[in-house]
Amino acid sequence: xxxxxxxxxxxxxxxxxxxxxxxxxxxxxxxxxxxxxxxxxxxxxxxxxxxxxxxxxxxxxxxxxxxxxxxxxxxxxxxxxxxxxxxxxxxxxxxxxxxxxxxxxxxxxxxxxxxxxxxxxxxxxxxxxxxxxxxxxxxxxxxxxxxxxxxxxxxxxxxxxxxxxxxx
Ligand SMILES: [Zn+2]
Numbered sequence: 001x002x003x004x005x006x007x008x009x010x011x012x013x014x015x016x017x018x019x020x021x022x023x024x025x026x027x028x029x030x031x032x033x034x035x036x037x038x039x040x041x042x043x044x045x046x047x048x049x050x051x052x053x054x055x056x057x058x059x060x061x062x063x064x065x066x067x068x069x070x071x072x073x074x075x076x077x078x079x080x081x082x083x084x085x086x087x088x089x090x091x092x093x094x095x096x097x098x099x100x101x102x103x104x105x106x107x108x109x110x111x112x113x114x115x116x117x118x119x120x121x122x123x124x125x126x127x128x129x130x131x132x133x134x135x136x137x138x139x140x141x142x143x144x145x146x147x148x149x150x151x152x153x154x155x156x157x158x159x160x161x162x163x164x165x166x167x168x
Pocket of ligand 1: 022023024025026027105106107108109110
């Protein structure tokens with residue numbers, strides 16, 4: 001992923017929302033009509049989640065015994081969440097790769113996202129935090145802090161914030 005720009009999250013204000021990059025039809029995918037229901041994943045280092053081709057995370061490090069990351073995703077129902085791996089994500093990010101994300105958006109939006117490119121950031125998320133993809137959804141972790149490599153369309157804001165939904 002050497003061609004991806006590494007960004008300093010905290011120093012880049014007023015970045016965009018994912019939903020604003022899409023046409024009106026695709027935008028509806030990202031506007032949940034019901035409360036978001038979390039999906040639970042157990043991941044190890046170098047395993048990844050891909051969110052409808054709109055964002056991805058790779059587990060860089062999980063600070064638990066056994067190095068497991070317990071991740072909950074809160075994404076709109078129109079956005080599929082797939083397990084993947086660091087190497088598969090790297091292949092999909094190559095400019096002329098034959099492999100592509102499993103996009104949940106139309107071909108015009110997809111082309112636009114590909115043309116603008118992707119950015120990567122690293123964020124450490126504890127169980128007290130959310131990892132928020134602005135204009136898309138968010139992730140939480142349980143039990144152990146996880147360091148994520150986060151991939152988003154260039155200019156889309158990702159951040160760490162105090163956890164929104166109280167845990168059980
Ligand atoms: Zn579209």
